[in-house]
Amino acid sequence: MPRPKVFATHSLFDAARQILQESCEVEYWAKPGRPPREEVLRRVKDKEGLICLLTEKVNEELLSVAPKLLIAANVAVGFDNIDVAACTKRGVAATNTPGVLDETTADFAWTLMMAVARRLSEGEALARSGNWKNWDLDQLVGTDVWGKTLGIVGFGRIGRAVARRASGFQMKVIYTDAVRAPEEVEKELKAEFLDMNTLLGESDFISVHVPLLRETRGLFDAAKFARMKPTAFLINTSRGPVVNEAALVAALEAKMHRGGKCGGAFRGETSAEHFESRSSEGHVTSTRANLSCSN
Numbered sequence: 677m678p679r680p681k682v683f684a685t686h687s688l689f690d691a692a693r694q695i696l697q698e699s700c701e702v703e704y705w706a707k708p709g710r711p712p713r714e715e716v717l718r719r720v721k722d723k724e725g726l727i728c729l730l731t732e733k734v735n736e737e738l739l740s741v742a743p744k745l746l747i748a749a750n751v752a753v754g755f756d757n758i759d760v761a762a763c764t765k766r767g768v769a770a771t772n773t774p775g776v777l778d779e780t781t782a783d784f785a786w787t788l789m790m791a792v793a794r795r796l797s798e799g800e801a802l803a804r805s806g807n808w809k810n811w812d813l814d815q816l817v818g819t820d821v822w823g824k825t826l827g828i829v830g831f832g833r834i835g836r837a838v839a840r841r842a843s844g845f846q847m848k849v850i851y852t853d854a855v856r857a858p859e860e861v862e863k864e865l866k867a868e869f870l871d872m873n874t875l876l877g878e879s880d881f882i883s884v885h886v887p888l889l890r891e892t893r894g895l896f897d898a899a900k901f902a903r904m905k906p907t908a909f910l911i912n913t914s915r916g917p918v919v920n921e922a923a924l925v926a927a928l929e930a931k932m933h934r935g936g937k938c939g940g941a942f943r944g945e946t947s948a949e950h951f952e953s954r955s956s957e958g959h960v961t962s963t964r965a966n967l968s969c970s971n
């Protein structure tokens with residue numbers, strides 16, 4: 677019996693390759709960077725299986741050129757790149773990898789939180805610049821994480837893993853979600869359920885863990901930024917488009933003009949480019965050191 681043909685848009689890790697080679701004939705994208713769209717569409721044409729990353733859109737366009745496709749296996753927790761309805765219509769199974777990065781992403785959200793609060797990037801940049809001369813009492817004074825209020829938006833697997841870490845910092849944990857967590861979870865994590873607006877007004881740190889859906893695209897807009905404390909930090913390790921970047925930049929700039937300090941952690945290349953261009957205009961230069969990007 678011929679082995680099913682699969683296109684993997686990444687070379688994957690050895691363990692996965694070994695499993696696949698036992699039963700499939702796999703063609704890997706082995707060049708650096710992501711494959712161009714035309715390349716994905718060309719290679720998937722005669723395949724029964726597609727192993728893709730969140731950078732590949734599995735939509736009507738792709739499905740229509742791959743009549744033999746039986747499965748689109750997404751190597752990602754979020755599946756906002758997959759048109760599930762279109763897959764269902766064509767009888768193509770769509771799978772993802774929930775749970776594999778709960779603790780990793782929670783660690784990383786905490787990494788960003790600590791970094792922006794303690795101005796780690798600025799300190800490192802100063803040390804590397806060669807301009808650091810001496811210690812001083814008020815040099816790069818950051819802010820404490822300890823004892824503050826952590827607001828979690830999206831209290832699923834990752835949001836709860838973030839909350840679990842907060843007890844060591846004696847933080848107050850509040851959360852909002854489309855669905856309230858069971859009482860025993862709230863008790864265990866000492867987390868209080870609040871509506872979004874109350875959470876925005878009370879949080880010192882806001883960590884975002886909702887999936888990217890139609891309802892959550894641009895969730896953090898001008899109105900949300902206006903409700904946050906002027907000293908609040910926003911950490912987004914969900915998906916970039918959950919935050920409206922233009923509104924974010926406007927909020928940061930407005931704050932700068934009032935003489936405030938800004939901090940934030942953003943995800944994705946767009947943010948980096950956005951802030952690069954803005955900083956060259958001298959608007960948010962002093963905030964850039966507080967920015968962190970994840971992939």
Ligand SMILES: NC(=O)c1ccc[n+]([C@@H]2O[C@H](COP(=O)([O-])OP(=O)(O)OC[C@H]3O[C@@H](n4cnc5c(N)ncnc54)[C@H](O)[C@@H]3O)[C@@H](O)[C@H]2O)c1
Pocket residue numbers: 753754755774775777781829830831832833834835852853854855885886887888889891892913914915970971
């Ligand atoms: N940065 C990374 O490397 C990385 C890694 C893994 C996952 N993620 C992202 O994190 C997201 C969350 O992952 P998870 O495993 O915790 O998912 P999950 O499904 O366990 O939790 C998501 C939570 O968001 C809530 N939610 C959904 N829509 C909402 C809305 N409109 N308003 C408020 N709450 C809403 C859900 O009820 C759920 O509790 C993923 O969808 C993915 O985009 C990022």
